[in-house]
Amino acid sequence: MFIRTERSVKEFMRYYPVVTWIVIIHLILWFITDFLPLPFGDRLDQLGTGHNYFISQGEYWRLFTSIFIHAGLMHALFNSFSLVLFGPALEQMIGKAKFIFAYVGAGLIGNLATYFLAPSLNYAYVGASGAVFGLFGIYIYMVGFRKNLIDQANSQIIMTICIIGLVMTFIQPGINIYAHIFGFVGGLVLAPLVLTKAQAYSPWRNRTYYNDGSIQFNPNRWRKKRIRLPRGLFKNTLWLIIGILVLLGLANRFF
Numbered sequence: 001m002f003i004r005t006e007r008s009v010k011e012f013m014r015y016y017p018v019v020t021w022i023v024i025i026h027l028i029l030w031f032i033t034d035f036l037p038l039p040f041g042d043r044l045d046q047l048g049t050g051h052n053y054f055i056s057q058g059e060y061w062r063l064f065t066s067i068f069i070h071a072g073l074m075h076a077l078f079n080s081f082s083l084v085l086f087g088p089a090l091e092q093m094i095g096k097a098k099f100i101f102a103y104v105g106a107g108l109i110g111n112l113a114t115y116f117l118a119p120s121l122n123y124a125y126v127g128a129s130g131a132v133f134g135l136f137g138i139y140i141y142m143v144g145f146r147k148n149l150i151d152q153a154n155s156q157i158i159m160t161i162c163i164i165g166l167v168m169t170f171i172q173p174g175i176n177i178y179a180h181i182f183g184f185v186g187g188l189v190l191a192p193l194v195l196t197k198a199q200a201y202s203p204w205r206n207r208t209y210y211n212d213g214s215i216q217f218n219p220n221r222w223r224k225k226r227i228r229l230p231r232g233l234f235k236n237t238l239w240l241i242i243g244i245l246v247l248l249g250l251a252n253r254f255f
Contacts, residue, residue, distance in 0.1 A: 001089045001150070001151075001154045001157075001201050002085055002086060002089065002154060002157055002158070004084075004085075004088070005203045012088070015088070015092070015206040016087065016088040016091050016092070017096065018087075018091050018096050018099050018100055018103075019083055019084065019087040019088055019091055019099075022068075022080075022083060022087075022103070022128075023080045023083060023084060025068050026068060026070060026076045026079065026080045026128065027076060027080065029044070029048070029068055029069050029070070029076075030069075030070055030072075030073060030076040032044055033045040033048075033069065034072070034073070045069065047062075047065070048062065048065035048066060048068075048069045048126075049062065049065075049066055049069060049124055049125070049126050050062045050063065050065075050066030050111055050114065050115075050124060050125045050126060051122075051123075051124045051125075052114070052115050052118055052120070052121045052122070052123045052124075053121040053122060055115055056115075056121060063108055063111045063112060063115070064104070064107075064108065064111075066111060066125060066126050066127070067104065067107035067108070067111070067127075067128050067130070067131055068128065069126040069127070070126055070127050070128070071126050071127065071174075075126075075127055079127060079128040079129060079132055080128075082132045083128065083132060083135075086132070086135050086136070086139070086158075086161075087099070087103075087135060089201040090102070090135060090138060090139070090201075092201055092202075092205065092206065093149065093195075093198045093199055093200065093201050094194045094195065094198050098193075098194040099194075101190070101193075101194060102134060102135070102138060102187065102190050102191075102194045103131045103134065103135065104131065105134070105186060105190050106130060106131050106133070106134020106135070106137065106183045106184075106186035106187045106190060107128065107130045107131030107134065107179075107183060107186075108186075109130070109134070109182055109183060109185070109186030109189070110129075110130025110131070110133070110134070110176075110178065110179035110180070110181075110182045110183030110186060111125070111130060111179060112182075113178045113179070113181070113182035114176055114178040114179050114182075117178050118178060125176040125179065127176070127179070129175075129176065129179055129180055129183065130176070130179035130180060130182070130183030130186075131183060132183070133165065133179075133180050133181075133183035133184040133187065134183045134184065134186050134187035134190070135187060136158065136161070136162050136165065136184055136187060137183070137184040137185065137186065137187020137188040137189075137190075137191065138187045138188075138190065138191045138194065138195070139158040139162075139187075140158065140159070140162060140184075140187075140188065141187070141188050141191035141192070141195070142155075142191070142195070143155045143158065143159065145191075146191075146195055146198070148200065149195070149198055149199075149200050149201075150200070162184075165180070166180075166184075169181070
């Protein structure tokens with residue numbers, strides 16, 4: 001569910017187009033705001049950043065645009081990496097339209113909470129963290145109320161990741177705590193809506209979607225040896241994912 005089994009980037013893009021395009025948007029906007037000559041890049045950054053004072057003056061689009069703009073490469077890569085890990089399964093389970101609704105909806109809820117709860121009108125913020133935490137909220141809802149959609153092993157993974165994410169929220173400097181917490185709450189609130197008619201994730205379902213209808217026969221099929229996975233592979237992979245997330249979080253703290 002959270003371990004990628006796609007054989008190529010092209011295959012990943014075909015199976016999960018919404019996640020793919022969100023990541024592309026993250027990277028394109030990062031490139032524009034960081035590298036394009038003045039004044040275009042800076043102007044886009046100024047217009048898209050969430051800033052409570054300008055929102056109070058009627059620039060409500062900032063609540064939306066700030067979800068996709070990031071403060072530097074490490075910020076964009078960390079949120080994109082999190083989306084690539086946790087977004088695909090949910091996109092398959094609920095469909096493209098509901099995934100967009102859940103992702104953007106959780107991000108907006110987090111930004112609205114920032115607007116109403118931040119201590120100053122000069123408070124500024126960017127990043128998809130609130131939307132990503134919204135995905136975590138949806139998964140936690142599954143763990144508690146839709147156990148048919150997530151197995152025990154993946155429940156343990158998402159619970160561990162959520163605990164790490166919440167801890168990092170309060171120890172990292174420069175984090176929009178309101179967006180993280182209320183993005184997560186937004187995911188919990190939206191979960192009952194987007195999980196109606198949801199099906200449990202299956203990597204095999206992707207291949208049936210894109211089968212051309214022809215019957216494939218491999219004459220060497222019966223000669224193949226059965227592949228035996230090493231013992232402990234799942235646990236090692238779990239800790240590897242956790243370690244990568246922690247390292248990225250620490251790197252984001254210093255760069």
